Amino acid sequence: MNNPYLPIAATIEEIIEESASIKTFVIRPDEEIVFETGQFVELTVPGVGEAPFTPSSSPSVSERMEITIMEAGSITRLLHGMSPGAKVGLRGPYGVGYPLEKFRGRPVVIVGGGVGLAPLRSLLLALMEEIQLYDTIYLKYGAKTPGDIIYRRLIPEWAEVEGLDVTLTVDGGDEDWKGNVGVVTTILDDGRIDPAKAVAVACGPPIMMKFATSRLLELGYREDEIYLSMERNMSCGIGKCGHCRLGEYYICKDGPVFTWNKIKHVEEPFA
Amino acid sequence: MMDKLFLKDNDYAGLLKELAREGIVYASVEEEGEKPHIRLITDDYDGQLKPASIRAVEPLKALLFPALENVGAYMGGADPGEAKQRAFIIGAKSCDLRSLEILDRVFAGGDFEDPFYIEKRDRLTIISSDCTACADECFCGLMDIRPYPTGEYDMNLSKVDGGFVVDTGSERGAEIVSKHKEFFSGAADGQVEERERNREAISLALEEQAEGLRIDADLRKITSEGFEDDVWEEEAGRCVECGACNFICPTCHCFILSDHAGGKGYERMKRWDACQYAGFTRVAGGASVLQRRSERLRNRYDKKFIFFPALMDRYACTGCGRCVSACPGKIDIREILKVLSSQALARRQR
Numbered sequence: 001m002n003n004p005y006l007p008i009a010a011t012i013e014e015i016i017e018e019s020a021s022i023k024t025f026v027i028r029p030d031e032e033i034v035f036e037t038g039q040f041v042e043l044t045v046p047g048v049g050e051a052p053f054t055p056s057s058s059p060s061v062s063e064r065m066e067i068t069i070m071e072a073g074s075i076t077r078l079l080h081g082m083s084p085g086a087k088v089g090l091r092g093p094y095g096v097g098y099p100l101e102k103f104r105g106r107p108v109v110i111v112g113g114g115v116g117l118a119p120l121r122s123l124l125l126a127l128m129e130e131i132q133l134y135d136t137i138y139l140k141y142g143a144k145t146p147g148d149i150i151y152r153r154l155i156p157e158w159a160e161v162e163g164l165d166v167t168l169t170v171d172g173g174d175e176d177w178k179g180n181v182g183v184v185t186t187i188l189d190d191g192r193i194d195p196a197k198a199v200a201v202a203c204g205p206p207i208m209m210k211f212a213t214s215r216l217l218e219l220g221y222r223e224d225e226i227y228l229s230m231e232r233n234m235s236c237g238i239g240k241c242g243h244c245r246l247g248e249y250y251i252c253k254d255g256p257v258f259t260w261n262k263i264k265h266v267e268e269p270f271a
Numbered sequence: 272m273m274d275k276l277f278l279k280d281n282d283y284a285g286l287l288k289e290l291a292r293e294g295i296v297y298a299s300v301e302e303e304g305e306k307p308h309i310r311l312i313t314d315d316y317d318g319q320l321k322p323a324s325i326r327a328v329e330p331l332k333a334l335l336f337p338a339l340e341n342v343g344a345y346m347g348g349a350d351p352g353e354a355k356q357r358a359f360i361i362g363a364k365s366c367d368l369r370s371l372e373i374l375d376r377v378f379a380g381g382d383f384e385d386p387f388y389i390e391k392r393d394r395l396t397i398i399s400s401d402c403t404a405c406a407d408e409c410f411c412g413l414m415d416i417r418p419y420p421t422g423e424y425d426m427n428l429s430k431v432d433g434g435f436v437v438d439t440g441s442e443r444g445a446e447i448v449s450k451h452k453e454f455f456s457g458a459a460d461g462q463v464e465e466r467e468r469n470r471e472a473i474s475l476a477l478e479e480q481a482e483g484l485r486i487d488a489d490l491r492k493i494t495s496e497g498f499e500d501d502v503w504e505e506e507a508g509r510c511v512e513c514g515a516c517n518f519i520c521p522t523c524h525c526f527i528l529s530d531h532a533g534g535k536g537y538e539r540m541k542r543w544d545a546c547q548y549a550g551f552t553r554v555a556g557g558a559s560v561l562q563r564r565s566e567r568l569r570n571r572y573d574k575k576f577i578f579f580p581a582l583m584d585r586y587a588c589t590g591c592g593r594c595v596s597a598c599p600g601k602i603d604i605r606e607i608l609k610v611l612s613s614q615a616l617a618r619r620q621r
Contacts, residue, residue, distance in 0.1 A: 001386045001390075002384075002386060003342065003343050003386060004383045004384075004385070004386075005342040005343060005528060005539055005541065006342070006343045006344075006345045006539060007345055007346075008345075009345070009346045044345070044530070046345075046346055046530070046536075046537050047530055047531060047532040047537040048530055049528070049529060049530045050528070050530070051555065072555040072556040073554070073555025073556060074555070075555070076555060087346065089345055089346060206558070231554065232552060232554070232560065233551070233552045233553055233554045233559075235526070235527045235528050235544075236526070236528060238381075238382070238383035239381050239382065239383065240377055240378060240381070240383070240385055240524070240526070241525055241526050241527060241528070241544070242524060242525030242526070242544070242546070242574075243525065243527070243544070243551065243552065245574070245578065248577075248578060248581045248582070253381065253382065267498065268560065271558075271560045
């Protein structure tokens with residue numbers, strides 16, 4: 001019987017601290033998991049339950065998966081208490097990946113807020129692996145404070161990549177911070193980008209998604225070229241359990257990424 | 272097409288007990304002064320086997336999508352033993368059959384299949400029957416459902432004087448007839464005509480009951496247009512968040528997976544969940560899109576009258592009225608639809 005509800009066993013190989021409340025888990029599943037960037041998995045804490053996460057590692061690596069997780073609820077609290085060697089479960093991948101073929105030859109603007117950069121890192125890695133296929137890739141990332149910026153060990157490398165432009169901002173700086181101060185919407189207006197030609201991809205907390213979407217629309221990005229990571233409570237991941245409904249869609253099956261034109265009629269999509 | 276058959280009243284119990292030797296038999300049974308309930312019938316069952324006049328209190332989904340089901344073990348646990356016996360349900364009504372269309376779409380349709388549902392569905396033979404009465408809460412006509420089955424059954428029984436006119440609707444139904452020839456004879460033309468008269472009479476009774484519940488417009492339209500209506504807030508004020516409307520509903524299919532340690536490893540359970548519960552859409556950190564009771568009440572209607580019609584051109588309400596009977600707050604789906612309908616009418620006249 002092909003049982004869609006059960007996870008395969010996996011081992012946490014390494015845990016990397018990204019910020020006070022965010023860690024990246026390097027996980028090796030007993031069987032390879034092949035995913036497309038943008039798809040998500042259900043991660044099981046054995047005997048307790050599972051929660052959905054989008055991997056933050058490259059989709060071209062299937063024997064190991066990295067997932068960056070903020071401690072926010074009961075499952076993530078238990079995950080944060082784990083050590084390398086701990087056993088977890090993985091189920092998936094589910095949902096629909098980013099349509100990378102549609103991004104080719106065009107500027108790609110990646111807008112991240114806080115831990116929302118985690119799934120975007122997977123996209124970024126996928127784009128970087130064939131960067132010549134795209135126009136410039138712009139990463140525009142905002143965090144609350146400099147200490148909340150994740151992937152601080154990786155960002156300097158990304159800044160060196162030809163064809164990739166990185167801009168960071170923080171809501172509030174400290175004495176060492178020399179960069180932009182302000183929410184992420186303040187760094188979206190960029191004279192180098194032609195919004196009519198670009199695609200924008202955003203992931204972050206609901207309030208940021210709401211304002212980023214308005215700002216992108218104001219700047220002239222097309223409704224069907226703004227890709228938004230949507231979030232709802234989720235259980236089964238396969239379009240049966242009814243939890244993650246968003247209008248006529250289930251986020252687990254039709255998402256988790258939607259273009260704005262598809263969801264703009266839904267009341268309070270970012271609530 | 273096979274000629275119509277006849278099953279005598281006296282042979283009804285005998286047929287059920289014969290079937291009980293072949294598999295698990297559930298029958299909707301109406302004991303004196305009681306509402307019909309689904310009972311497990313064994314060949315030594317000694318209760319009355321009076322066929323139910325209306326749908327049972329229990330929704331059919333309980334047989335295919337149990338309230339709590341072990342969906343397997345992982346990382347060392349033992350797999351659940353599976354019952355592979357055939358099963359029969361006798362006395363399913365037309366509204367029950369419609370609910371299976373919805374459940375089939377959810378669990379057997381889409382990109383992933385639920386093997387637990389499919390396996391039970393495959394094992395289940397459905398012997399339906401015409402309604403011979405209508406409960407006070409019945410409003411199937413509003414959902415374009417007749418009070419007698421029009422398809423989707425293996426066998427159907429229509430009560431007439433002295434017995435039942437029998438239709439077979441599938442190979443399985445025909446097999447029951449060929450295997451138990453002793454119970455069936457040919458139906459006389461008069462009996463078939465009597466069945467048609469009964470069907471007209473019960474349809475009329477339902478219509479009379481629905482008088483005053485004239486829903487003027489497309490339910491999909493009035494539900495979408497009534498999104499901001501005060502009715503949600505007003506009605507939800509009496510909701511006690513018990514989830515009864517969800518659990519008793521034949522089409523409500525929401526569930527949640529929950530894990531526990533079991534055997535040498537872990538087990539995962541699939542359990543009914545209710546969108547009327549405060550935690551239904553709560554995410555880690557505490558945020559929830561359906562925070563207010565009124566939003567959760569509206570969600571139920573949105574799902575039934577907007578979501579499912581878009582998905583499969585069917586309302587996910589069968590008009591069975593179970594939620595009306597079950598609600599301790601006396602929230603009545605018919606009243607809400609009526610309010611939405613009259614508001615829609617008022618808007619049009621403005």
